[in-house]
Amino acid sequence: MVGERHARLVARIAEIDDATTLPERICRAAVDALRVSGAALILMSGEETGAVVAASNHVVESVEDLQFALGEGPCLRAYRMGAPVLVPHVTHDAGWRWPMFDHQAAGAGAAAVFAFPLQIGAVNLGVLYLYRDREGPLSQGQMADAFVFAEIASWVLLDIQAGAAPGELDGRLEKPWGHRAVVHQATGVLSAQLGIPLIEALVRLRASAFSRERSIYDIAADIVAGRLVLEL
Amino acid sequence: VSATGRRDLGTTLVELADTLVKDFDVVDFLHTLTQRCVELVDVDAAGLALADHSGMLRVVAASDEQARLLELFEVQNEEGPCLDAYRTGHIVVEEHLDTSERWRRFKEEALADGFLSVHAVPMRLREDVIGALNLFRLKPGRLADEEAAICRALADVATIGLLQERAVREARVLAEQLQAALNSRIVIEQAKGVLAEQSHVEMDVAFELLRGFARTNNRRLADVARDLLEARISAAQLSLGRR
Numbered sequence: 001m002v003g004e005r006h007a008r009l010v011a012r013i014a015e016i017d018d019a020t021t022l023p024e025r026i027c028r029a030a031v032d033a034l035r036v037s038g039a040a041l042i043l044m045s046g047e048e049t050g051a052v053v054a055a056s057n058h059v060v061e062s063v064e065d066l067q068f069a070l071g072e073g074p075c076l077r078a079y080r081m082g083a084p085v086l087v088p089h090v091t092h093d094a095g096w097r098w099p100m101f102d103h104q105a106a107g108a109g110a111a112a113v114f115a116f117p118l119q120i121g122a123v124n125l126g127v128l129y130l131y132r133d134r135e136g137p138l139s140q141g142q143m144a145d146a147f148v149f150a151e152i153a154s155w156v157l158l159d160i161q162a163g164a165a166p167g168e169l170d171g172r173l174e175k176p177w178g179h180r181a182v183v184h185q186a187t188g189v190l191s192a193q194l195g196i197p198l199i200e201a202l203v204r205l206r207a208s209a210f211s212r213e214r215s216i217y218d219i220a221a222d223i224v225a226g227r228l229v230l231e232l
Numbered sequence: 233v234s235a236t237g238r239r240d241l242g243t244t245l246v247e248l249a250d251t252l253v254k255d256f257d258v259v260d261f262l263h264t265l266t267q268r269c270v271e272l273v274d275v276d277a278a279g280l281a282l283a284d285h286s287g288m289l290r291v292v293a294a295s296d297e298q299a300r301l302l303e304l305f306e307v308q309n310e311e312g313p314c315l316d317a318y319r320t321g322h323i324v325v326e327e328h329l330d331t332s333e334r335w336r337r338f339k340e341e342a343l344a345d346g347f348l349s350v351h352a353v354p355m356r357l358r359e360d361v362i363g364a365l366n367l368f369r370l371k372p373g374r375l376a377d378e379e380a381a382i383c384r385a386l387a388d389v390a391t392i393g394l395l396q397e398r399a400v401r402e403a404r405v406l407a408e409q410l411q412a413a414l415n416s417r418i419v420i421e422q423a424k425g426v427l428a429e430q431s432h433v434e435m436d437v438a439f440e441l442l443r444g445f446a447r448t449n450n451r452r453l454a455d456v457a458r459d460l461l462e463a464r465i466s467a468a469q470l471s472l473g474r475r
Contacts, residue, residue: 167452187422
């Protein structure tokens with residue numbers, strides 16, 4: 001029954017006894033229970049941005065950064081659709097769904113990736129992202145567990161935000177966005193310089209990072225500092 | 233209880249729990265619950281009343297129209313097993329309504345409908361009693377222990393469902409606020425970039441200009457940022473406060 005699975009997974013989360021935050025415990029319990037290599041909780045906003053609130057390891061964080069930098073990948077898809085996105089064979093499917101993401105994720109050691117939406121009613125908050133260094137689908141039981149982990153995570157994130165002042169983001173949820181700020185600023189600068197819409201400016205930013213083989217953060221920092229001016 | 237009886241209860245609990253997951257409709261859910269009581273347990277009608285925000289009981293569901301009217305009568309006259317179960321938090325049983333000294337007006341109404349005994353089960357979670365489930369029978373006597381246990385289980389499921397429904401409604405508002413707060417952050421950063429470029433200032437100066445304008449005009453920072461991005465305010469207007 002629904003309640004039994006829920007209780008069992010809450011117990012697993014409680015068993016993670018290191019002095020970590022609750023979102024981090026959820027990620028680590030998910031890694032244990034679902035036998036994956038890494039898990040992350042990603043808050044998302046609008047259609048273009050996400051930030052890692054908690055992760056079981058650094059690899060997951062870089063994979064999410066990759067999706068943000070590329071503007072494509074399973075997390076964005078799961079968030080937009082409000083449904084899980086399952087990619088059991090990343091290399092096999094490479095280039096089919098997300099041309100750039102697939103290749104780079106495979107290069108980073110993700111053989112299978114899964115994204116489950118964090119949902120409260122009709123509102124999508126973000127995604128529970130899982131990756132595994134071994135190919136293959138999640139079992140039925142693991143799928144059911146993943147849904148419950150996503151549900152528990154949604155409530156936990158809301159509970160954290162419940163303490164924040166109206167219109168503000170709780171400090172614990174705000175921190176992960178820090179390093180993304182420069183990209184949004186650069187988007188604004190570029191939009192004003194070239195007289196193009198913001199969404200187009202972000203696409204230009206990504207394209208130039210890709211063509212120069214540099215990170216979007218470096219490009220953004222250069223634009224904000226006036227060291228780099230993109231031509232229309 | 234027979235083996236089939238147990239399996240039916242299990243199926244019912246799963247069915248009820250399933251309704252909690254998606255598209256939760258409280259009234260439909262409680263109506264299902266009262267119907268299942270009549271199907272699973274040796275009772276002839278069931279009614280359910282919940283407390284509103286002021287603590288007054290309201291009839292929300294019944295297995296049939298007769299039970300609904302009886303519940304209404306009980307609530308309106310402020311006497312009956314349902315109210316006692318709600319007030320005390322304990323199960324209330326009247327095995328022989330015809331000889332009972334309790335609830336004079338309710339008793340007459342119930343007897344007129346042909347009911348000879350009644351049980352009322354409180355719906356509670358920890359200290360909170362949120363309503364009561366009324367079970368009416370055409371024959372006198374007390375429910376078997378197993379049957380009473382089934383009624384308590386059904387009342388518990390209903391309680392969990394209702395608390396979840398209340399929490400979900402609050403959570404939805406909170407989730408929307410969270411998304412709005414996230415969007416605000418991005419909008420503000422983008423506006424800083426636009427303003428820095430157009431007014432030839434550093435990022436932190438751009439932020440101070442946005443904030444100064446918002447405070448002077450008693451507006452929210454994110455709204456001012458959005459106005460700049462959508463060209464309802466110009467960079468020049470925002471920069472007036474400076475220089």
